[in-house]
Amino acid sequence: MSSEPVVQARGLVKRYGDKTAVDGLDLVVAAGAVTAVLGPNGAGKTTTVEICEGYRRPDAGTVRVLGLDPVADAAALRPRVGVMLQSGGVYSGARAVEMLTHMAKLHAHPLDVGALVERLGLGGCGRTTYRRLSGGQQQRLALAMAVVGRPELVFLDEPTAGLDPQARRSTWDLIRELRADGVSTVLTTHFMDEAEELADDVAVIDAGRVVAQGSPERLCRGGAENTLRFTGRPGLDLGSLLKALPDGTRVAEITTGAYRVTGTIDPGLLATVTSWCAQHGVMPEGIAVERHTLEDVFLELTGKELRA
Amino acid sequence: MSAGTYTPRPGAAPLPRMIAAQTALETRMLLRNGEQLLLTVVIPALLLVLFSAVDVVDTGAGEPVDFLAPGVLALAVMSTAFTGQAIATGFERRYGVLKRLGASPLPRWALMTAKTFAVLVTEVLQIVLLTVIAFALGWSPQGNPFAVLLLLVLGTAAFSGLGLLMAGTLKAEATLAAANLVFLLLLVGGGVIVPLEKFPDAAQSVLGLLPIAALSDGLRDVLQHGASTPWGDLGILAGWAAAGLGAAARFFRWE
Numbered sequence: 001m002s003s004e005p006v007v008q009a010r011g012l013v014k015r016y017g018d019k020t021a022v023d024g025l026d027l028v029v030a031a032g033a034v035t036a037v038l039g040p041n042g043a044g045k046t047t048t049v050e051i052c053e054g055y056r057r058p059d060a061g062t063v064r065v066l067g068l069d070p071v072a073d074a075a076a077l078r079p080r081v082g083v084m085l086q087s088g089g090v091y092s093g094a095r096a097v098e099m100l101t102h103m104a105k106l107h108a109h110p111l112d113v114g115a116l117v118e119r120l121g122l123g124g125c126g127r128t129t130y131r132r133l134s135g136g137q138q139q140r141l142a143l144a145m146a147v148v149g150r151p152e153l154v155f156l157d158e159p160t161a162g163l164d165p166q167a168r169r170s171t172w173d174l175i176r177e178l179r180a181d182g183v184s185t186v187l188t189t190h191f192m193d194e195a196e197e198l199a200d201d202v203a204v205i206d207a208g209r210v211v212a213q214g215s216p217e218r219l220c221r222g223g224a225e226n227t228l229r230f231t232g233r234p235g236l237d238l239g240s241l242l243k244a245l246p247d248g249t250r251v252a253e254i255t256t257g258a259y260r261v262t263g264t265i266d267p268g269l270l271a272t273v274t275s276w277c278a279q280h281g282v283m284p285e286g287i288a289v290e291r292h293t294l295e296d297v298f299l300e301l302t303g304k305e306l307r308a
Numbered sequence: 309m310s311a312g313t314y315t316p317r318p319g320a321a322p323l324p325r326m327i328a329a330q331t332a333l334e335t336r337m338l339l340r341n342g343e344q345l346l347l348t349v350v351i352p353a354l355l356l357v358l359f360s361a362v363d364v365v366d367t368g369a370g371e372p373v374d375f376l377a378p379g380v381l382a383l384a385v386m387s388t389a390f391t392g393q394a395i396a397t398g399f400e401r402r403y404g405v406l407k408r409l410g411a412s413p414l415p416r417w418a419l420m421t422a423k424t425f426a427v428l429v430t431e432v433l434q435i436v437l438l439t440v441i442a443f444a445l446g447w448s449p450q451g452n453p454f455a456v457l458l459l460l461v462l463g464t465a466a467f468s469g470l471g472l473l474m475a476g477t478l479k480a481e482a483t484l485a486a487a488n489l490v491f492l493l494l495l496v497g498g499g500v501i502v503p504l505e506k507f508p509d510a511a512q513s514v515l516g517l518l519p520i521a522a523l524s525d526g527l528r529d530v531l532q533h534g535a536s537t538p539w540g541d542l543g544i545l546a547g548w549a550a551a552g553l554g555a556a557a558r559f560f561r562w563e
Contacts, residue, residue, distance in 0.1 A: 079318045093337050093340050103412065105321060106412050107319060107320065108321055
């Protein structure tokens with residue numbers, strides 16, 4: 001796998017009227033990986049991806065995709081990049097297999113259409129016109145159209161929006177197969193579990209900026225604090241517990257007899273808490289460490305719930 | 309699918325193959341659409357048969373079909389190049405088809421070329437059908453076939469430009485309404501079945517400048533009256549073609 005990033009964006013700005021959709025965004029996408037651009041609706045995900053696809057020119061900043069300018073070098077880039085739009089993109093009167101076959105004909109070395117149709121479970125609706133396909137079938141057809149030309153890099157804009165759990169798993173499997181075969185994937189999503197399950201790298205985006213980027217594990221461990229909870233006698237002297245704990249740790253009795261320790265929770269800290277309890281004759285019941293999820297990270301970074 | 313199936317092997321197909329595939333798809337989309345067929349085949353054929361058989365409109369001296377056939381051919385060109393193309397392209401723009409194809413290896417100019425070829429293929433089918441019907445009704449065309457071809461090509465260019473201008477600037481629903489309205493108005497006021505001489509003099513001079521009037525008048529001059537080359541009508545069509553295609557190229561929005 002080449003080490004050159006497949007997308008390098010620096011200082012991207014895009015305004016629509018007096019609304020700023022993308023506001024000084026930096027993004028580097030590694031080759032051969034699955035990168036999730038995660039954020040709530042209106043965060044600037046689609047605008048960012050569409051700048052990379054050459055659909056929009058940024059008002060400021062630079063972007064290179066596979067080392068090329070998406071607008072100036074569009075002709076050279078188009079065969080190498082697969083695109084799945086958030087919706088639409090197919091003649092309403094075209095049949096599913098007909099449209100996919102057509103996309104294949106525009107490429108020099110396309111995938112086998114029949115096998116791809118089977119793989120995505122579109123066999124049953126191959127002769128159905130696009131407007132009569134279900135939302136999930138339309139999504140899968142759009143995904144198939146993005147990969148049929150055997151691209152190096154695919155941009156998938158909310159590839160699993162509106163899919164049932166089974167179709168969603170099947171889409172995830174396909175994206176993993178793409179990665180195994182060396183295809184780089186950039187996908188946008190507002191599903192935390194999708195980013196955690198699938199992505200090697202997550203760019204958390206809010207109000208047009210990348211507010212954090214890293215592997216799901218690193219984001220959960222690094223950015224956010226973890227929590228230790230236990231219950232015990234009400235009205236414990238938390239001052240003396242706090243003195244025993246490392247700097248920056250916080251302790252609170254959130255409801256009567258329910259305690260919460262917030263900070264970097266490691267085995268040492270756990271031992272400190274339990275030995276302090278032993279010294280004070282407290283039996284800490286229901287002691288539990290909560291690992292932070294990407295959802296917590298997001299909340300912490302942006303102060304917003306991802307799914308409203 | 310086995311490991312290695314998706315290993316990147318990008319590349320655009322050769323241009324002629326892409327344009328041929330796109331032309332075939334565009335033509336199938338045109339011919340599959342019921343409303344389009346009503347507009348492009350059923351209405352011109354019905355008008356030809358009805359007004360040849362029933363003497364509703366005074367078409368002047370000679371067989372009615374000799375007056376009507378050139379007008380109906382002009383109408384067929386307008387229905388496909390203008391009305392049909394405007395509506396189809398407007399909805400393709402609305403549903404992101406143009407946007408998605410814009411990310412495929414097919415260049416935009418090649419997409420427009422394929423659309424033009426699809427229009428021409430449809431027109432050939434229309435003209436064959438209408439010619440057969442006209443002959444069955446006793447049509448006896450005259451004149452220079454080359455002049456007829458030139459008129460049809462320039463008429464197609466003029467109507468395509470106007471249709472694409474509409475599709476590329478208005479909302480799909482507005483295009484649908486406007487394209488049908490224009491079709492109806494030009495059908496009545498463009499010398500297709502009602503001779504322009506039936507209108508007041510002042511109206512005639514204005515209506516005569518319409519592309520549909522220039523096309524039907526030019527075709528009639530050649531096919532009915534045996535004129536060699538109707539330069540005036542060709543000039544009007546060329547003017548519309550330049551203005552329409554120029555404006556479409558300038559103002560067409562792909563999304």
